[in-house]
Amino acid sequence: MKWLTGNTKEILTALNEEAKLTQVDNQKVEEQVRQIIQEVIQNGDQALKAYSKKFDQVTLQDLSISKETIDLAYQRVEIEVIKALEAAKENIVSYHQKQKQHDFMDTEQKGVLRGQLVLPLARVGVYVPGGTAAYPSSVLMNVLPAKIAGVKEIIMVTPPSDEGIPDVILAAAKIAGVDKIFQVGGAQGIAALAYGTETVSKVDKIVGPGNIYVATAKKQVFGTVGIDMIAGPSEIGILADEIANPVYIAADLLSQAEHDTLARAILITNSPNLATQVEKEIVRQLATLPRKQIAEQAIQNHGRIIIVATIEEMFTIMNEIAPEHLEVQLTDPISYLHEIKNAGSIFLGEYASEPVGDYFSGTNHVLPTSGTAKFYSPLGVYDFVKYSQVTYYTKEALADAKDAITILARKEGLEAHARAVECRFN
Amino acid sequence: MKWLTGNTKEILTALNEEAKLTQVDNQKVEEQVRQIIQEVIQNGDQALKAYSKKFDQVTLQDLSISKETIDLAYQRVEIEVIKALEAAKENIVSYHQKQKQHDFMDTEQKGVLRGQLVLPLARVGVYVPGGTAAYPSSVLMNVLPAKIAGVKEIIMVTPPSDEGIPDVILAAAKIAGVDKIFQVGGAQGIAALAYGTETVSKVDKIVGPGNIYVATAKKQVFGTVGIDMIAGPSEIGILADEIANPVYIAADLLSQAEHDTLARAILITNSPNLATQVEKEIVRQLATLPRKQIAEQAIQNHGRIIIVATIEEMFTIMNEIAPEHLEVQLTDPISYLHEIKNAGSIFLGEYASEPVGDYFSGTNHVLPTSGTAKFYSPLGVYDFVKYSQVTYYTKEALADAKDAITILARKEGLEAHARAVECRFN
Structure with missing residues (x-):
């Protein structure tokens, strides 16, 4: 797995450059x-x-x-x-x-x-x-x-x-x-x-x-x-501190990596020690995976371990990545909920393993990928409805509104708009 | 203005053919x-x-x-x-x-x-x-x-x-x-x-x-x-019965027509008498409009008067048109609200002239056009937010979920997904 270190700006610049390389012209x-x-x-x-x-x-x-x-x-x-x-x-x-x-x-x-x-x-x-x-x-x-x-x-x-x-x-x-x-x-x-x-x-x-x-x-x-949104390769981002369990983290990273050789698995931690243990665990767990080849290639090409100094930096960088899946394996994870600005589906604590969302919890697993969680949402009921506006005015209410409407309509050069209101009072 | 008559199916077929002609390859x-x-x-x-x-x-x-x-x-x-x-x-x-x-x-x-x-x-x-x-x-x-x-x-x-x-x-x-x-x-x-x-x-x-x-x-x-949605030419659809006011209807149709030579203005009525009066009014009102040329061309090319036998047919056809703006100038308009399936912004009664929505009422005037009200909404606050899902599981809750998750993961050939859950119990 490739390690990225440095200050927040350096790490974000490196991630941006990597993102540019994956843009394809088709x-x-x-x-x-x-x-x-x-x-x-x-x-x-x-x-x-x-x-x-x-x-x-x-x-x-x-x-x-x-x-x-x-x-x-x-x-x-x-x-x-x-x-x-x-x-x-x-x-x-x-x-x-x-x-x-x-x-x-x-x-x-x-x-x-x-x-x-x-x-x-x-x-x-x-x-x-x-x-x-x-x-x-x-x-x-x-x-x-x-x-x-x-x-x-x-x-x-x-x-x-x-x-x-x-x-x-x-x-x-x-x-x-x-x-x-x-x-x-x-x-x-x-x-x-x-x-x-x-x-x-x-x-x-x-x-x-x-x-x-x-x-x-x-x-x-x-x-x-x-x-709906255009789906890209699957991603997981994990935030973990020194007391997180490297076995669970490695397993969750691999569950993403086995999807696709282009899948991205990213760990951000303030503990180089944890990072080293996670890397070892990945090697160990990979050995017996049926989809070893796919997962290994994904981890090698798109796996990242990012070492930061503070928990604040973790969130700054992860919000920029805007991952499809985000696991928060920090002590007292719920206390960090307000730090999350961009993520498709958030998993809190060490037992909310990402596959629980893929198969069982009931949250949707059709999620924004490739950083589009900055503006897209998980698939939801809201994707299958549309809204209609409804307006009703009495004559008196329209009389009160008349001046504002006709002033703006004429300012925009749309005389017929102004007259449509005025003809109601002739 | 072009008149369309016939049964619902004939009218819908004619409208569909017209829609096909306006598709452009750019x-x-x-x-x-x-x-x-x-x-x-x-x-x-x-x-x-x-x-x-x-x-x-x-x-x-x-x-x-x-x-x-x-x-x-x-x-x-x-x-x-x-x-x-x-x-x-x-x-x-x-x-x-x-x-x-x-x-x-x-x-x-x-x-x-x-x-x-x-x-x-x-x-x-x-x-x-x-x-x-x-x-x-x-x-x-x-x-x-x-x-x-x-x-x-x-x-x-x-x-x-x-x-x-x-x-x-x-x-x-x-x-x-x-x-x-x-x-x-x-x-x-x-x-x-x-x-x-x-x-x-x-x-x-x-x-x-x-x-x-x-x-x-x-x-x-x-x-x-x-x-946001891709905006097309502006449209208004008006449903009116025999007691509607032809002066108001003509004025509202023209307020749409003056936008653009491609603007569509459509009246559906069960009263040929009203339709004739509206046509006369349009000619009279057009004469003194500053944007006469634009409005006249829009009315000639894209203006439609559709004569139907029943109010039910009005809604069937209008729901298929899915207009950007819909005026319901029927007696007791609110009683028909549940009949409307597709429309960007709905204006009820003779004083809710469409320009009130363009300039004053506060409903949005950025609306789905060209029939896209079947699946798009007016611009709204919902366009500027996105959702994130949140999941938290205790170890006990995950234990209850384990079998379902691992069965489905293995059925899909995703072994690492199953193991990510199982490793929490080893």
């Missing part, structure tokens, strides 16, 4: 994706089937997955997995229900009513990646907040495969309450959701992670439909 | 914008000055506008305009304060704490368009919600001009509480905010409307920073 992908989207707009289902043949080597008769197929898949999944998914669902639902927002009405001004309605999106698309790793937990995390928001129809798309969609993915979709599933992946899957085809209904918003083609397609259809 | 602009952004990343202030010379024909010594310049501009603005802006500010603040959200903490489960923090963005950029029309009201609408959210630094950028930035824009910035103003517009202004230069600090989010270069640049920097 103009070629953008052009390919643009063509795929146009093709789907023009040829609909036919284009989807052609791309499935070309990219996934699957010849599809039917794009949609039948209820029967889903039920059979569900039955094939081990009962303890079903039970674990159901337990996770219960926690996800109870946490996300706290996020529900309510309409408000303000009647403080005479003859004036001003309010805000919270309205669910009508139809949402969820992208579920294919490939070797099937993540049923992500299906729950993307779908359940939409259900709680009151979305009427949730459509899942996922790449086709000769072996069929993994049973556990279909089971998770059933448990979460997905309404329709289509086997179509990549940029063509996103295009289908954004523009609709004969079979796939156009949605209002698309969520869910995917590869570079999926991410690029989401960015291109942004505006035609809503999208 | 690949050339995208390429230009990409180059501008790269140039700003590499050459900073120097690039900004070069583009100001090239695009705005202004040779700049200093990018920033001094406090002195702002104070002098403020003093030159007519006192009644300052008073109207102050009155508008008061209403904007009192409305948006109702949007403030609070942290929550959930302690229902033994040994578990799950919560959500609401944290303000640290730094926000506001783009203010230049050109002939100066819109001080938009400065208030973009800046005040950020102030209420608790944003620490608000940076405004606006194109330079040989005559200087309009006094009223600088005055509005002062009233709203903008922290810094830079005279740089177009894609280069967006790039400066997104990546930072020697003079302009990198922000976390960029809001504010602009031309096609600004909109394209915002889309391209999306992900590096947050952005």
Whole structure:
């Protein structure tokens, strides 16, 4: 693991330089994706089937997955997995229900009513990646907040495969309450959701992670439909003092590192002794990990140990990193909550190991990455609603407002705006 | 004005076809914008000055506008305009304060704490368009919600001009509480905010409307920073029955039409008689409008009168249009509130003329356009905060969760995730 030392400014400069190096220009992908989207707009289902043949080597008769197929898949999944998914669902639902927002009405001004309605999106698309790793937990995390928001129809798309969609993915979709599933992946899957085809209904918003083609397609259809954040490689930041447990810290860093060779695992500590112990533990624990190669490469290339003098510096630097996951393994962790400005999901104390959030606690595991926690939020119920403003004025209230409105409208050169109010008094 | 009649399905099909025709492919602009952004990343202030010379024909010594310049501009603005802006500010603040959200903490489960923090963005950029029309009201609408959210630094950028930035824009910035103003517009202004230069600090989010270069640049920097929605041409939809006042309706339709030749003004009514009267009124009122040419072209090309049989059909069609502004000029308008599924800002009754929302009531006038009210919200305090999740587990609570976590982690092939929990019990 690479060590960074120095004062706060030096460390931040070093981190900034590293961030710049990871910025990629993917103009070629953008052009390919643009063509795929146009093709789907023009040829609909036919284009989807052609791309499935070309990219996934699957010849599809039917794009949609039948209820029967889903039920059979569900039955094939081990009962303890079903039970674990159901337990996770219960926690996800109870946490996300706290996020529900309510309409408000303000009647403080005479003859004036001003309010805000919270309205669910009508139809949402969820992208579920294919490939070797099937993540049923992500299906729950993307779908359940939409259900709680009151979305009427949730459509899942996922790449086709000769072996069929993994049973556990279909089971998770059933448990979460997905309404329709289509086997179509990549940029063509996103295009289908954004523009609709004969079979796939156009949605209002698309969520869910995917590869570079999926991410690029989401960015291109942004505006035609809503999208969630663009997900980057996973990250964990851990703040620890000298009494923290190096075994736990190493294990949590590795749980992030095993995701992806680009995953970032960062420890900031004021104890060089702890740092040394964590490094030793990482070597020890790595030895027997099934995904050793991935985790090792991630730790070597993107693992960082940052040594600082004070706890204050820990937070200054970590707030600049704005990690997706933040573990606070300091004595009396709750006392530092107010120091945290930027982090997707915060885990306090030595028993709030990050995987508890991935699988069980009920907080969402779809989180802002690559420093975007400075402006993005975890996926939540708020992502599946939109607000409408409501205004009512009596004639008397409008009379009181008339001068201000007409002065400003005329100052902006918008005479028809002024007259729209004045004609009510002629 | 073009009339549309028929059953709901026929009308929706016709509207959909019209929407397709307005989709533009702006690949050339995208390429230009990409180059501008790269140039700003590499050459900073120097690039900004070069583009100001090239695009705005202004040779700049200093990018920033001094406090002195702002104070002098403020003093030159007519006192009644300052008073109207102050009155508008008061209403904007009192409305948006109702949007403030609070942290929550959930302690229902033994040994578990799950919560959500609401944290303000640290730094926000506001783009203010230049050109002939100066819109001080938009400065208030973009800046005040950020102030209420608790944003620490608000940076405004606006194109330079040989005559200087309009006094009223600088005055509005002062009233709203903008922290810094830079005279740089177009894609280069967006790039400066997104990546930072020697003079302009990198922000976390960029809001504010602009031309096609600004909109394209915002889309391209999306992900590096947050952005608000991409604004399209302005729209109004009016629902009216036979007892509505054709004078008011015509005036409100025209107040939208005068914005832009692409502005859409749509009346849906069950009274052909009212529709005919509204058309006559539009002709009469147009005759003396200063912006007659713009409004006339908008009405001719994008004005629509839709005749339906029932009030139910009015809402079905209008929900599909998802207008930026919606006026409900029906008898007992509040009784229809629950029928509205998609609309940016709703105006109820004959005295809630749309310009009251543009200038005075305090609801935001930065609204989702072009049907995006299906998934976007008005600009609000929620656009300037992000959430962080908080999780705390005791050892006992983690013990209860252990099986579910390890079963799911192993099912997903993520052994290090399972071990991170298990190592706490070895």
